[in-house]
Amino acid sequence: MYVVEKSKCSGCLACKEICPVGAIDVIEDEEGFQYPQINEKKCINCGKCRRLCAVKREKVDFQKKPITIIGAKVKEEQERMTSRSGGAFMAMADYILKEKGIVYGCKLGRNLEVYHARATNKEEVNEFKGSKYVKSNLKNVYHEVKEDLRNHKKVLFSGTGCEIAGLKTALNEMDTKNLYTCDVICFGVPSPLIYQEYIRFMEEKEKDKIINIDFRDKSLGWSTHNETLVFRKKKVTTDSYAKLFGSCYALRPSCYHCQFTNMDRVSDITIGDFWGIDKENKEFNDERGVSIILVNTEKGTELLEHILDMTNWITVHNENYLQPRLQFPSLKPNDREAFWKDYKENGFEYIMKKYIEI
Numbered sequence: 593m594y595v596v597e598k599s600k601c602s603g604c605l606a607c608k609e610i611c612p613v614g615a616i617d618v619i620e621d622e623e624g625f626q627y628p629q630i631n632e633k634k635c636i637n638c639g640k641c642r643r644l645c646a647v648k649r650e651k652v653d654f655q656k657k658p659i660t661i662i663g664a665k666v667k668e669e670q671e672r673m674t675s676r677s678g679g680a681f682m683a684m685a686d687y688i689l690k691e692k693g694i695v696y697g698c699k700l701g702r703n704l705e706v707y708h709a710r711a712t713n714k715e716e717v718n719e720f721k722g723s724k725y726v727k728s729n730l731k732n733v734y735h736e737v738k739e740d741l742r743n744h745k746k747v748l749f750s751g752t753g754c755e756i757a758g759l760k761t762a763l764n765e766m767d768t769k770n771l772y773t774c775d776v777i778c779f780g781v782p783s784p785l786i787y788q789e790y791i792r793f794m795e796e797k798e799k800d801k802i803i804n805i806d807f808r809d810k811s812l813g814w815s816t817h818n819e820t821l822v823f824r825k826k827k828v829t830t831d832s833y834a835k836l837f838g839s840c841y842a843l844r845p846s847c848y849h850c851q852f853t854n855m856d857r858v859s860d861i862t863i864g865d866f867w868g869i870d871k872e873n874k875e876f877n878d879e880r881g882v883s884i885i886l887v888n889t890e891k892g893t894e895l896l897e898h899i900l901d902m903t904n905w906i907t908v909h910n911e912n913y914l915q916p917r918l919q920f921p922s923l924k925p926n927d928r929e930a931f932w933k934d935y936k937e938n939g940f941e942y943i944m945k946k947y948i949e950i
């Protein structure tokens with residue numbers, strides 16, 4: 593039995609962390625997404641998982657409207673060029689590391705799998721840089737955050753809105769005065785299975801092994817959307833995965849109902865690409881990336897004060913930053929079921945040709 597209606601479950605897996613008897617199993621479905629299921633043999637019917645589930649609560653009580661909104665670019669050019677937007681995340685991470693704190697974020701593993709991890713130094717934090725357009729596997733990070741908070745460490749946790757809601761749910765009534773949360777504005781998260789299929793498809797096509805992926809290669813310009821695949825012997829830049837991502841076919845079903853794609857924010861600070869910067873302040877856009885920073889809480893304000901010196905920034909006066917994912921969720925394609933049926937029956941190459949037209 594699912595904890596919450598399957599099409600709405602974001603896979604934050606907070607229920608697994610809060611269950612007092614370990615009665616939540618994690619099952620991967622045929623689209624490659626993880627879902628929590630109640631193991632009825634172990635369940636003691638305490639109701640905690642359903643009561644606390646962020647999706648079940650529709651609008652979570654900790655969602656807040658932004659207090660301050662700025663546009664920012666980190667001054668350190670190399671840092672900005674290796675970040676997806678204006679490098680706001682790295683500025684926050686640098687501050688937390690300086691305070692001997694811990695940073696959590698999303699990285700690519702040795703087999704290019706996408707997952708959340710804990711970092712205690714700059715080298716490890718660097719691996720969180722850049723957007724990975726895949727649903728991240730949260731592994732055991734909620735548990736690790738709890739340990740760090742118990743040890744009075746400052747913690748910066750970054751992820752999508754649903755992951756921040758998951759973390760807050762998992763921490764429940766714990767003292768979180770040392771926790772800082774940062775969510776990325778999110779278009780939606782694609783299936784890890786389709787992503788692995790894409791890697792296999794490209795490796796077969798190029799007859800070489802991929803060792804790294806830049807999901808949105810900024811060296812081609814901030815506003816372009818092409819991925820660069822680093823093979824052992826060459827680099828290939830293409831937009832097939834970008835098109836697949838933008839088509840919305842492979843997004844997690846819950847993304848079409850996302851309760852975090854609006855101005856009620858779930859974290860202390862929200863960061864994203866400042867689309868609309870040309871209307872707000874054209875001179876500020878040098879095509880190397882500008883972050884929009886929404887400061888949503890007092891703690892977010894405190895964090896912002898510590899990073900402002902590391903950035904060039906502007907006050908935002910108009911609503912030019914209001915991109916779609918701050919207003920409503922990505923739309924579910926009418927033929928999504930047909931896409932997945934075709935994938936199961938005819939394979940990855942077939943759906944790429946038929947639906948993505950590569």
Ligand SMILES: Cc1cc2nc3c(=O)[nH]c(=O)nc-3n(C[C@H](O)[C@H](O)[C@H](O)COP(=O)(O)OP(=O)(O)OC[C@H]3O[C@@H](n4cnc5c(N)ncnc54)[C@H](O)[C@@H]3O)c2cc1C
Pocket residue numbers: 674675676677678679680681682696697698699706720721722723724725726727728750751752776777778779780781782863864865866867883915917
């Ligand atoms: C799936 C996805 C969809 C996005 N959609 C939009 C959008 O529609 N509009 C928009 O303005 N911005 C979007 N972003 C955010 C944007 O691409 C940048 O990540 C953000 O602006 C931060 O950029 P930065 O330069 O500060 O830092 P960067 O160093 O580029 O940011 C890295 C941050 O992103 C986190 N991250 C990377 N991949 C994932 C992942 N798979 N799951 C969870 N967290 C991840 C890292 O933990 C780190 O905090 C999206 C990001 C992701 C991951």
